[in-house]
Amino acid sequence: MGYARTNTVCMIGATAVAVTVEASVFKSAAKGADTVRMSGLPDSVVNQAQTRVRSAMANSALRFPDRSVSVNFGPASVPTTGSAADLALAVTIMCAADTLPVERWNDTVLLAELGLDGTLRAVPGTLPALMEARRSGMRQAIVSPENAAEAALVEDMTVLAPRDLATLVAWVFGQAALEPVTRSATAPQAPLPDLADVRGQAAARRALEITAAGGHHMLMVGPPGAGKTMLAERLPSIMPPLTDAEAVEATSLHSLRGRLTGGAAELLHYAPFEAPHHSTTMQALVGGGHGHVGPGSLALAHRGVLFIDEAPEWSRSVLDALRQPLESGKVRIRRANTSVSYPAKVILVLAANPCPCAPNKPQDCVCRPAVRRGYLQRISRPLLDRVDLRVHLPAVPPSAILAEVAESEPSEAVAKRVMRAREAAAARWTEGGEPWRLNSEVPGPALRSARWRLPAPVRRSADELLLKERITARGYDRVLKLAWTIADLREHGRPTAEDVTAASELRLGYTLS
Secondary structure (H helix, E strand, C coil): CEEEEEEEEEEECCEEEEEEEEEEEECCCCCCCCCEEEECEECHHHHCHHHHHHHHHHCCCCCCCCCEEEEEEECCCCEECCCCCHHHHHHHHHHHCCCCCHHHHCCEEEECEECCCCEEECCCCHHHHHHHHHHCCCCEEEECHHHHHHHCCCCCCEEECCCEHHHHHHHHCCCCCCCCCCCCCCCCCCCCCCHHHCCCCHHHHHHHHHHHHHCCCEEEECCCCCCHHHHHHCCHHHCCCCCHHHHHHHHHHHHHCCCCCCCCCCCCCCCCEECCCCCCCHHHHHCECCCCCECCHHHHCCCCEEEECCHHHCCHHHHHCCHHHHHHCEEEEECCCCEEEEECCCEEEEEECCCCCCCCCHHHCCCCHHHHHHHHHHCCHHHHCCCCEEEECCCCCHHHHHCCCCCCCCHHHHHHHHHHHHHHHHHHHHHCCCCCCCHHHCCHHHHCCCCCCCCCCCCHHHHHHHHCCCCCHHHHHHHHHHHHHHHHHHCCCCCCHHHHHHHHHHHHCCCCC
């Protein structure tokens, strides 16, 4: 009887869990009982791994034990999902059968899918999986060549990437050389789209700056060609670069989606930008899928911008799935036997035409009045209530495009103001012993508490809107958050009556009379 154990990692949503793969090889007393039995909580993909392992070993000139094999994935209470444990399963069985030395794998994590021909194939989530393995004390990782560049991003981890199982076994016995994978030189970051490209639209540019400074959600309404998409695409350029921890967190989500597989891999240093098409399904937007529950566009935009263009053309039920994640900063996906969550702290930017016919000039509209009034109502009120500010973009006149004038203010200048405003907000809440860093994160009750409540004369415009039921209670709190952001940009220290009025107008999308 032989026993062995190796190490791998299982991804449950965005959470990496270190998993021990144990195998025991023994001769069964029952005739014809030479089988593989698995215990723990393996899913169907893991249960099918025995077929892949048998074929991979046969095609690598390796002999599968002709005895009964018991395999356990531990902790037994943790669901083991996906094909990342294939390589660990094969190595564990060979160690238990005395084909490989078991002591060689004590500080090694094995993470790869096996093809029937024995090749090592890529698996999603290699970066967060190896980060967890490193925290668990692992010092060496065996991955597929396609995951090599991604794995090399993990510090203090020796990464080896054999092309197949036969090469790995030959390396163990000193018959083949495997050079550790080195992190590729950082490629020059492609420049982000610059705000200097946008002509006119001073009000929208100002709204975009406030959005970036406070982390607020935004709705832009305007005819085609007004610059809605251009403005949204340039929002990341005025947001602060990601910190090291944020970069790892955001890049890990992209790793789970398989976006780092093959070629060079690098951490995301700037706020990600996701712009799904209006035909996107709910699973593609918030996450899901059959078997493996992967992150959707919402989670992929974590620490960045989720841009929803042509918002009225989206399915209402799909857009409404954003409501809870926008409040909690997490997307939770529950299945019959599975519950996973992904971080989803995003800035939501919605864009819409004023009506279905989308004329360049309002007088050219051919829509019936009822159709025009109801177009934006395709977006549910509960979702719109979570959007902090609204801005209407007029059509850009040809003179603004053709005029030979100096460029608009570049993103670099705006980003400096945004950074100062964010630093002021973070310093204020930190000095007050609060956990928030952005004004959009502050709960409404806190802003209305004795400590942070604004004087009645200062908040008069917002109070009147609430009393007249022109805004909801949630809308009132969001006006206060906007006011604090406007004050930080203006370096006021605390919001003035002018700041609150400006916030109220941004919330409504028009000027108060």
